[in-house]
Amino acid sequence: MVTMRAFGMIVMMAAIAGCGDNIKVQNDAPAAVDAPSADAGQTPVERGRYIMNNVAACTFCHTPLNPDGTRDNTRLFAGVDCLVDIPPCFGMVGCATPPDPNDGFGCISSRNLTNDATGLKNATDAQIKDAFLNGHRVDGKKLAPVMPFYLLHNMTDADANAIVAYIRTLTPVVHTVPPNQEPWATMNNASTDSAQPIDPATIPMPVASFPDQAAAMRGRYLTSQVGLCIDCHTKDAMAAIPLDTTKFFQGGRQFTKEQLGLTAATYPAIINTRNLTPDATGLMGWTTQQIKDAISKGKDQMGKAVCAATHGGVTASYAALTDPDLSDITSYLQSLAPAVNDTSPDCMGPAVP
């Protein structure tokens, strides 16, 4: 019998998200909205495309990769079979068993979002939004908190509608994703939601002394409500809210190198995400351009590759963030109160051109 606490451990060690006991029915109160990003006259479809491919980078989990590591654009948003696999010993650090796709345990797949009957073609707009905002699957089951609905819950209605508008334009791909294995299946079948949305009031505000409050607030929205920076750069928690809400943006979440797609022996087995606050253990001393390069090009202060596949490389989603959005995100990170959290050693890859 797998306990809920074990679930939390599984999820934490799978380094995707946390969940835990005392899970409550999520709060249906309307999301508090900060300043949404300026949209420069985009149509809803264009805005949705930008969010799903670049800001929230939904494509990172929902589009399969080619064997050569590039994204399979013929299957854009068609779902990934066994996106995450964890071994039966729950993937705890030091667990001897490597994930085995044939062990009947631990595989969770991402859904087919395309405009096909095996995707979301027959789902209503309301059903689609209820999935990515509230964690309620179209078939009435619950999403596991691998899907960060607890963050996306806080996006604006306009952005949520833009996402739906874009999903309706996705080229249909026939792909029935396989059912999830345990422990995920139990979460899917539970009567309660797998996680509670983050209260947007708990997301740090820019320090009062920061000069461009408007830019920082736009960055706050991009990093935490429609984008997912806050997810990986905050320590996870075994709680109803699967992030440590007292340590937002302080880094220290742990990923195994396999989870980041890093195979070379030169990478450490466990990689800590970086403290993004302007502390000496964080981004103090980084120039604005260096921060922007780290986000969009995966290039750290030393000119080396950061270890997250979301930044840089052939699948980098953030490379196409607009410069105004990159500036706003950088402003927000620079506006955070410094917090001490030494996440060293930094994981460094090869030099980035």
Next chain:
Amino acid sequence: MGVFACACTAEPPDPSLALLATHAGVGTPGPDTSNKYWNVPAAAALGKRFYFDTDFSGVETAADILLQPMTTPGRAAAGARIKVSCNSCHDVTMGGSDHTSDPGNRVSFGAGAYDVNGEQTINAAFADIIYWNGRNDTLWSQIVAVVESHVSVNGSRLRVAWRIADAYRAEYEALFPEYPLPPQLDSIAAQKARLASDGTCLLVAGACPTDTCTNTTGTCLPRFPLEGRPGFVVPGQLATCDRSATDSLLQPYQDAYDCMDLTDQLAVTRIYVNFAKAIEAYEFTLVSKNALFDQWADADFKPGLLGASPERGAKLFVGKAACAECHKGPEFSDWDFHNIGVPQVGAYVPTTTQCHAGDYAMGKCDCTTDDRFAPTNCLPIGARDGLRKLQANKFRRDSVWSDDTDCQNHYSLHTDPNYTAENPTQCDGRIKYYTKTLDDSLRGAWRTPSLRDVALTAPYMHDGMYATLRDQMVHYNKGGIVPDQGGEVNGTIDAKIKVLNLTDAELDDLVAFLQTLTGEVDPAATTPPTVPADSPF
């Protein structure tokens, strides 16, 4: 003594006749689950017109398969239209084979020089795996490859889409109602009126007209340029839009396709795949049957019907010469790969020494790097290269372009040898190739061709090194070792290839037998169709 031996009991049946009977009677090819139009008459009719249409072809590249300049004249002056159709090099009245190439060069010429001789399209629908090296698992994916090949048709998927919109709209839309032509594909004349001489869109009231054009790249470009195909990309790298790219074989049409929005790329590729599927449907009607050999078999191998020499040849074929070891069944092929010791020989036939480490990054070939998912185009090693390409092929039966939804649904499991072994019938049985171990037995191995109509398909072997059936028979008689021809033999010759010790007369008998395999194709399938006048590209 002689009298004693006969008349009392019937002679024991000749065992070779039972073996020959296994070759009799050509069936009906199919089904092809990956192409739901494979047996739709309207698809075959439209595909036939495509097959005979020269307006899909591009210009002479005067380059060989390794992008080197050709040293002999090609079909046309470099840069001039080659005006070929499928039928130009796969003549359906001549075994579906190439009768146009320069015999001195043995290989086939399209817009440039191939590294191999063209294969037959007649009876190709029976094949389990396509092309000399097995790089494709459907005829339609083979068509997708050759129509954009710089040594073959040198066309482009955008040209195909515009040609269809311009000249075949009604037929296309009737056949493929699920895939309507995008409204931007109205007519070539209308599109040309929208474009400046450099291919960019004319502005309308000072703005980029966003219905037919796109500003995504910062330049106002047509959503559907008149020509364009994917540029060359090294596996593991991203296709990028480079408007400054010089028009070249690696980045043709100044990167026009790569600069399109993804959705439009997928739409135009869908039209291109449908074009190929219609041609495949036509190729399913190209069946050669009722050869003299079949008539002989129907007559229970009545002595004398075939003629003395061919009948002796037939028995040698299944006996001493052991041809039937690989040339099995009614198709006279096991559709498998064998190294029979044919060297890479000829001006345009590459050797491994021409394929250096790092050359692939320049679009050439590399026989030193060996990565299953990043095929480096080591052409000289045959199936060892072709099946590696199949294992990374993006137009496979399990791709989004296929109609085999079961195969497509399980694509992510097609790298797992346990899964493919447990599901041998999935993907019309082609699943076995997806995880086939790429060992050295495939090095220098090429797919066994059918011998139906073989008398019409000279020259012989993958690189066309033998001009006549008699010459290639000598090759087998010597046990596959041909030191006098030069060239490079790769890998290890199959143990089935042995010195045969056939006499000259026996070789003649075998050739005489092979000449009885020429069949008949339904004239309705081979009569040239009417083809629309060229479009105003």
